[in-house]
Amino acid sequence: MNDMTPTREQREAALEGMGCKRKRVEDIRFTQGKGKYVDDIKLPGMLHGDFVRSPYAHAKVTKIDATEALKLPGVIAVLTAEDLKGVNLAWMPTLAGDVQMVLADGKVLYQNQEVAFVVAEDRYIADDAVQLVEVEYEELPVLVDPFKSLDPDAPVLRPDLDGKMEGAHGPRKHHNHIFNWSVGEEEATDKAFAEADVTVKEMISYHRTHPSPLETCQCLASMDKVTGQLTVYGTFQAPHVVRTVASLLSTIPEHKIHVIAPDVGGGFGNKVGVYPGYVCAIVASIVTGLPVKWVEDRMENLSTTSFARDYHMTTEIAAKKDGTVTALKVHVLGDHGGFDACADPSKWPAGFFNIVTGSYDFPVAHLSVDGVYTNKAPGGVAYRCSFRVTEAAYCIERGMDVLAQKLGMDPADLRLKNFIQPEQFPYNSALGWEYDSGDYPTAMHKAMDAIDYRGLREEQKAKQEAFKRGETREIMGIGVSFFTEIVGAGPSKNCDILGVAMFDSAEIRIHPTGSVISRMGTKSQGQGHETTWAQIIATEIGIPASDITVEEGDTDTAPYGLGTYGSRSTPVAGAAIALAARKIRNKAQMIAAHMLEVSEYDLDWDVDGFQVKGNPERRKSMKEIAWAAYHAPPAGIEPGLEAVSYYDPPNMTYPFGAYFCVMDIDVDTGVAKTRRFYALDDCGTRINPMIIEGQVHGGLTEAFAIAMGQEISYDAMGNVQGASFMDFFLPTAVETPHWETDFTVTPSPHHPIGAKGVGESPNVGGVPAFSNAVNDAFGFLGATHIQMPHDAWRLWKVAKDLGAHG
Amino acid sequence: MIPGEFTYHRPASVAEAIALLVDHGDEARPLAGGHSLIPMMKLRMAAPEHLIDLSGVADLKGVSQEGDVITIGAMTTQAEVIGSALLTDKLPILRETALLIADPQIRYVGTLGGNVANGDPGNDMPALMQCLSASYVLAGPDGTREVSSRDFYEAAYFTALAPEEILTAVKIPVPAPGHGYAYEKLKRKVGDYATAAAAVMLTMSGGTVSSCAIALTNVGDTPLFAEEAASILDGSTLDRETVKKAVAAAEAITMPASDGRGPAEYRTKMAGVMLERALKRAAERAQG
Numbered sequence A: 001m002n003d004m005t006p007t008r009e010q011r012e013a014a015l016e017g018m019g020c021k022r023k024r025v026e027d028i029r030f031t032q033g034k035g036k037y038v039d040d041i042k043l044p045g046m047l048h049g050d051f052v053r054s055p056y057a058h059a060k061v062t063k064i065d066a067t068e069a070l071k072l073p074g075v076i077a078v079l080t081a082e083d084l085k086g087v088n089l090a091w092m093p094t095l096a097g098d099v100q101m102v103l104a105d106g107k108v109l110y111q112n113q114e115v116a117f118v119v120a121e122d123r124y125i126a127d128d129a130v131q132l133v134e135v136e137y138e139e140l141p142v143l144v145d146p147f148k149s150l151d152p153d154a155p156v157l158r159p160d161l162d163g164k165m166e167g168a169h170g171p172r173k174h175h176n177h178i179f180n181w182s183v184g185e186e187e188a189t190d191k192a193f194a195e196a197d198v199t200v201k202e203m204i205s206y207h208r209t210h211p212s213p214l215e216t217c218q219c220l221a222s223m224d225k226v227t228g229q230l231t232v233y234g235t236f237q238a239p240h241v242v243r244t245v246a247s248l249l250s251t252i253p254e255h256k257i258h259v260i261a262p263d264v265g266g267g268f269g270n271k272v273g274v275y276p277g278y279v280c281a282i283v284a285s286i287v288t289g290l291p292v293k294w295v296e297d298r299m300e301n302l303s304t305t306s307f308a309r310d311y312h313m314t315t316e317i318a319a320k321k322d323g324t325v326t327a328l329k330v331h332v333l334g335d336h337g338g339f340d341a342c343a344d345p346s347k348w349p350a351g352f353f354n355i356v357t358g359s360y361d362f363p364v365a366h367l368s369v370d371g372v373y374t375n376k377a378p379g380g381v382a383y384r385c386s387f388r389v390t391e392a393a394y395c396i397e398r399g400m401d402v403l404a405q406k407l408g409m410d411p412a413d414l415r416l417k418n419f420i421q422p423e424q425f426p427y428n429s430a431l432g433w434e435y436d437s438g439d440y441p442t443a444m445h446k447a448m449d450a451i452d453y454r455g456l457r458e459e460q461k462a463k464q465e466a467f468k469r470g471e472t473r474e475i476m477g478i479g480v481s482f483f484t485e486i487v488g489a490g491p492s493k494n495c496d497i498l499g500v501a502m503f504d505s506a507e508i509r510i511h512p513t514g515s516v517i518s519r520m521g522t523k524s525q526g527q528g529h530e531t532t533w534a535q536i537i538a539t540e541i542g543i544p545a546s547d548i549t550v551e552e553g554d555t556d557t558a559p560y561g562l563g564t565y566g567s568r569s570t571p572v573a574g575a576a577i578a579l580a581a582r583k584i585r586n587k588a589q590m591i592a593a594h595m596l597e598v599s600e601y602d603l604d605w606d607v608d609g610f611q612v613k614g615n616p617e618r619r620k621s622m623k624e625i626a627w628a629a630y631h632a633p634p635a636g637i638e639p640g641l642e643a644v645s646y647y648d649p650p651n652m653t654y655p656f657g658a659y660f661c662v663m664d665i666d667v668d669t670g671v672a673k674t675r676r677f678y679a680l681d682d683c684g685t686r687i688n689p690m691i692i693e694g695q696v697h698g699g700l701t702e703a704f705a706i707a708m709g710q711e712i713s714y715d716a717m718g719n720v721q722g723a724s725f726m727d728f729f730l731p732t733a734v735e736t737p738h739w740e741t742d743f744t745v746t747p748s749p750h751h752p753i754g755a756k757g758v759g760e761s762p763n764v765g766g767v768p769a770f771s772n773a774v775n776d777a778f779g780f781l782g783a784t785h786i787q788m789p790h791d792a793w794r795l796w797k798v799a800k801d802l803g804a805h806g
Numbered sequence B: 001m002i003p004g005e006f007t008y009h010r011p012a013s014v015a016e017a018i019a020l021l022v023d024h025g026d027e028a029r030p031l032a033g034g035h036s037l038i039p040m041m042k043l044r045m046a047a048p049e050h051l052i053d054l055s056g057v058a059d060l061k062g063v064s065q066e067g068d069v070i071t072i073g074a075m076t077t078q079a080e081v082i083g084s085a086l087l088t089d090k091l092p093i094l095r096e097t098a099l100l101i102a103d104p105q106i107r108y109v110g111t112l113g114g115n116v117a118n119g120d121p122g123n124d125m126p127a128l129m130q131c132l133s134a135s136y137v138l139a140g141p142d143g144t145r146e147v148s149s150r151d152f153y154e155a156a157y158f159t160a161l162a163p164e165e166i167l168t169a170v171k172i173p174v175p176a177p178g179h180g181y182a183y184e185k186l187k188r189k190v191g192d193y194a195t196a197a198a199a200v201m202l203t204m205s206g207g208t209v210s211s212c213a214i215a216l217t218n219v220g221d222t223p224l225f226a227e228e229a230a231s232i233l234d235g236s237t238l239d240r241e242t243v244k245k246a247v248a249a250a251e252a253i254t255m256p257a258s259d260g261r262g263p264a265e266y267r268t269k270m271a272g273v274m275l276e277r278a279l280k281r282a283a284e285r286a287q288g
């Protein structure tokens, strides 16, 4: 070796593989405004669609008159449910096994529901024409409160389900009832409660909110009447699923449908579902033979396409005097709005809410979830979480604090006492999951030391005394959250979407000169797949990440995949990538053996090539092997170097973390200031620490927003409140707290590279940390549970009701 | 979120602008920075058929002092207010308040004239103008007139401005050197209008208040000039009891709407808290 030969370390660094803080390659175009989003795509002759929407939350639609609208120059068509019936598309199936109106069919069930679709030559004309469509309504009694849904005299929201007492998930017990889902051992749980030293019960609500991607939902449909080919560009998190659903709905053969998700400006669950806008744009393109674009505005986005949460969780914990938990019982009332359009794996009506036993060793538990209809927008998406895991984490983390308060125990100590211990993994939870791995005590102790937890408690005590003496008007709260996530949906044995198993895929092709194109069934919406997928490949096959192109989102070129949501990309597609890469490496090993004239078994893999055992000078780099694969393939070996892998995970992965929030609240204004927020995440193997940090920052910011004010609410008439960024709390950099991040590493034992997924942990774990901090601050004044969101006026009201205003 | 159709005009002088307003009557609206008007047009809560853009009228810009009066042209942007050395020196409360409006992008375009002419109780400048005893110069087909900011606001979006008039400038008497001042604003986040805000101007001599003015933002359908609260404080040492009385008097004149910022009860109380805090800060700043 001469001096110019790079060292092993240099070769490794040149790969920018796993573990490297590689800068995001996609940012080069995003930061220059050169991303290509749906609305940047303009096709010749393109038309624009816009919706006439209902001002009422519940009403009969007695007449739709488009005469005046059609007179406006530039207006091409106005579609109503009657038109859609002609193509059997007035209603569409939802992911949750319900059906949903595409356009109002005789009635509307929520404010801003889609009533008619105007198609015009430009967006301005379309919007003008929307004002000219005359719709007559006959108002019906409005049902807003989910707790009144099942009253005997509650209004009938869904006459289409009249007499249908069997739903997609079993029997329905009332005309507004959707399903009941029960898990666990009820009798044993009741027995444990009867025998408990201490029990607590609290109705813990997780209010309705909404994801806020910068780019709203939108699509551009183009039907080529000559070839019969339908092309749909859209903001899709799961483009292949959209293709399959579009084929099933339209009866256009699947090979004649081409779905392209270009750059997607954030998803957070909002872009998983199929919305009326997509169906209408497709139908309008089929009818007119011209491309039709539909772009949602912000108010439409916040008020219609898929809310999140709205779970009302009656939570009971039984425990011994020393704090050992003995049973958990939860009943959830889920408000699903007018249609059950939850985006969950099909067999899971409440998602993975049965992860609600959290990080604790509950011997028994029982969970029962009832889904009900109300006059609100449909949805129930996993807003940066894995299918109702956020609700579950909030439920148990708040519940543990309620128990700690009742026992007079420190909430961190109560958690430490009840953790599932490292030696218990794989751990079978009382509600049916097999946790793959974890080391909770180590993470918790590391976090407590990092923030000087005991010191903070001392400070808090002193501040409480000072407050009682009237020396300060500020109270201090310390929020503890130790969450366990369940991500990576999922194993085909329990996860499918409309019958399609939730595997994922990767295809990798090595070019003769040793650079790479790779395609996956996932779709980045900001997660940085172009960067991290290349890093996995780089480490696995020794080709620098900078020589690897990653492409997603085009169903004609990418292998079939179930898309990106629920932190599933790394656990599922990440594994497929590693396995496809290993197939390539195996073939490369055969080629290298031939080139070096040794047996395959005499070769060792070394960073970026193979070397002869005991004679490392004799080696072939991956680049040399690639050239040989195309230039002089050994006899008996197919030329070329590429592989496809479809990965059906054997289990979910279970990321976890310890979050602490320190907050000061001004009781006179209710304004809460987050002094410190410390987040320790364990997501197993860390592919790109910088991207992890970015994901954690973003997710914590959402958690902060949700806990401290972000809300979609309705007045008594079903008018949606605050569906604009003036009122809907989207914090800016000014309000957002400073984040301290940290980690431990407990690799997943069943994942090829040990990675678990991290994108959603901060939202899941962050919300309880904030809410627990608020509750902790008010606890000494007598509060037991304070409902979110914790915006200033509500906290002021809490302070007032607790007598803090004198 | 797309405005209706309109015709765009860009006059070069005040006279031309007024002529356009006279020609088009109720269908016309002056356009300044557009950061209140355009959002309303996008929501189709306003649908003017003619927009008279004032940004080409050079006479409407600039800050100057003549004797005891500072004149600020209507088209002076909020960012220019913040950047003005004269205003920072003589009227620091104007800068303090402007910095609490929206965000830098909006302040680069939004104007002082638009802010005070808009008539939205959420705007911060109107209450401040009342506190400062400012008056507005209104130019119309029959010449110009001056209206005190304390008489200008009638109800939400209703002001003394006639449809064919333009607000050309704001005139503010220069406050005494050594005065204390504070604008306290409670808001949910950057870019939000006030949950409640209070403007205070004070002069002190020998530890007692020798003059005081108070006005409140966004707790009624107009800005509120809190005359009684101020008179209670006059001559006091700002002792706890007197401040309490003044705060109660200020709270008594509020009539806020309940909205996402909180119920009326909360916003009234916050007007009181903001006033108390503004008084404290103003007193700390006052010399004498």
Ligand SMILES: Cc1cc2nc3c(=O)[nH]c(=O)nc-3n(C[C@H](O)[C@H](O)[C@H](O)COP(=O)(O)OP(=O)(O)OC[C@H]3O[C@@H](n4cnc5c(N)ncnc54)[C@H](O)[C@@H]3O)c2cc1C
Binding pocket: B029, B030, B031, B032, B033, B034, B035, B036, B037, B038, B039, B054, B074, B075, B100, B101, B102, B103, B106, B109, B110, B111, B112, B113, B114, B115, B117, B118, B122, B123, B124, B125, B161, B165, B166, B167, B168, B191, B192, B193, B194
């Ligand atoms: C997100 C956001 C947050 C904001 N937050 C705040 C805030 O916290 N506090 C605050 O005070 N403001 C706030 N604003 C409003 C902002 O300050 C506006 O710029 C200001 O209210 C209006 O000024 P403008 O120059 O943009 O006027 P425009 O929007 O152009 O005009 C407003 C109205 O005044 C009329 N008008 C304008 N100029 C004249 C004139 N010279 N003569 C006669 N009539 C005239 C117009 O016809 C129109 O009716 C916010 C705006 C936005 C978009």
